[in-house]
Each structure stands twice: as C-alpha cells, then as structure tokens.
Amino acid sequence: DAGVIQSPRHEVTEMGQEVTLRCKPISGHNSLFWYRQTMMRGLELLIYFNNNVPIDDSGMPEDRFSAKMPNASFSTLKIQPSEPRDSAVYFCASILGTGGYNEQFFGPGTRLTVL
Amino acid sequence: GDSVTQMEGPVTLSEEAFLTINCTYTATGYPSLFWYVQYPGEGLQLLLKATKADDKGSNKGFEATYRKETTSFHLEKGSVQVSDSAVYFCALIGMDSSYKLIFGSGTRLLVRP
Numbered sequence: 724d725a726g727v728i729q730s731p732r733h734e735v736t737e738m739g740q741e742v743t744l745r746c747k748p749i750s751g752h753n754s755l756f757w758y759r760q761t762m763m764r765g766l767e768l769l770i771y772f773n774n775n776v777p778i779d780d781s782g783m784p785e786d787r788f789s790a791k792m793p794n795a796s797f798s799t800l801k802i803q804p805s806e807p808r809d810s811a812v813y814f815c816a817s818i819l820g821t822g823g824y825n826e827q828f829f830g831p832g833t834r835l836t837v838l
Numbered sequence: 839g840d841s842v843t844q845m846e847g848p849v850t851l852s853e854e855a856f857l858t859i860n861c862t863y864t865a866t867g868y869p870s871l872f873w874y875v876q877y878p879g880e881g882l883q884l885l886l887k888a889t890k891a892d893d894k895g896s897n898k899g900f901e902a903t904y905r906k907e908t909t910s911f912h913l914e915k916g917s918v919q920v921s922d923s924a925v926y927f928c929a930l931i932g933m934d935s936s937y938k939l940i941f942g943s944g945t946r947l948l949v950r951p
Binding site: 828 | 870879880881882883884887889927931936937938939941942943944
C-alpha cells in the first residue's frame with residue numbers, strides 16, 4: 724500500500740498567489756482530514772470529510788481557505804490569496820470508518836512557504 | 839475546552855537510558871488517549887492508545903497507562919535506541935467528538951549513541 728500521498732512536498736510562493744495542495748487517501752478509506760502544523764499553534768484540524776462530504780470545517784481559518792473532495796480518492800486544499808502567516812506544514816490523513824479511535828494514517832505533509 | 843499538555847523538549851538521552859515523557863489532559867468524562875510519533879520528514883504515526891481508565895497501551899517497547907485520577911498518560915520506554923529519535927505527540931479524542939484529535943505541542947526526543 725502506498726499510504727497517503729500528498730503533493731507537492733514543498734511549495735514556495737509569493738504573497739497573494741493561489742496555492743493548491745493535493746491529497747490521495749489510502750484506497751478504501753472513507754474519512755479524510757486536513758491538518759496544519761505550526762510552531763506557534765501546533766497541530767490543528769482544519770477540515771474533516773466523511774464519504775466525500777465535509778462534516779466539520781470549523782477549523783478552517785478564514786474564507787481564503789477552501790477544501791474539496793470530488794471523489795473518494797482525491798482531495799484539495801486551496802488558499803487564495805496566500806499570506807505569509809499561512810506558512811506551515813499541511814498534513815492530510817485518512818481512516819477507514821468515522822471514528823478517530825482507529826489509527827489516522829498521515830501523509831508526509833506539504834511544507835508551504837509564503838514569501 | 840479539551841486540551842493536552844506535554845513536557846517541554848528537547849529531551850536528550852543516551853542510548854539504553856530510561857525514557858519518560860509526561861502528558862496530562864483536561865477533558866470531561868473519559869476521553870480516548872493516544873501517542874503519535876513523527877520521524878524526521880514524515881507524517882505522524884500512531885504509537886499506542888488507551889480508551890478507558892487503567893488501560894495500558896503498548897507498542898515497540900513503549901508503554902503508557904491511562905490514569906484517570908491524575909488525568910495523565912505518560913509515555914515510557916525502558917531502553918531507548920538512536921532510532922527512537924523523533925517528536926512524540928500526546929493526543930485525545932473527547933467524549934463530544936468521535937473523530938477530532940486534540941494534540942499536545944509535541945516533545946522532541948534525541949537519543950545519542
């Protein structure tokens with residue numbers, strides 16, 4: 724199994740540009756999470772999908788952030804326009820089922836730098 | 839709201855030393871508790887978990903016991919190896935959510951040969 728796949732692994736962009744992060748969950752998993760990791764705030768849940776439907780987006784910081792899951796094998800997190808304070812590592816994770824009691828399988832992350 | 843507090847790092851140990859990383863939590867009722875580990879350049883991996891009081895989670899020589907009376911879930915290992923160098927995160931899922939992991943700030947462990 725390839726595990727959770729994220730792309731790109733590193734992204735450097737300038738303030739004001741649109742950024743799109745991509746995630747392919749483990750095949751058969753039906754729940755997907757997007758997290759952000761920063762030194763100041765640690766690991767934060769941004770949004771949770773179950774069966775491709777957004778269930779909890781209360782962690783999305785503001786309207787500049789949006790996430791989609793058009794099918795069971797693909798999700799995107801978009802930031803438009805990007806700002807320097809968005810610089811962080813963004814992780815995608817997936818599980819089989821709905822409960823977090825099962826192991827969440829994390830991707831390797833995308834390190835975003837906004838200049 | 840629910841929260842997790844971990845000891846500040848980095849923790850630096852020599853190989854074969856005993857490890858303890860402290861973790862305490864604040865939550866109503868009986869949350870489920872987890873330890874995740876992050877190796878350099880990788881995503882987090884579940885290390886162990888415990889879902890009710892007095893349960894002991896264990897994996898790869900690591901152990902943690904769910905202590906309701908002290909609201910703690912300290913991580914221990916009897917003899918660390920260089921390959922254990924990583925960042926360790928304590929986390930919980932509260933009773934009001936079936937999926938939302940609340941993470942501590944993480945503790946970096948460095949094991950020297």
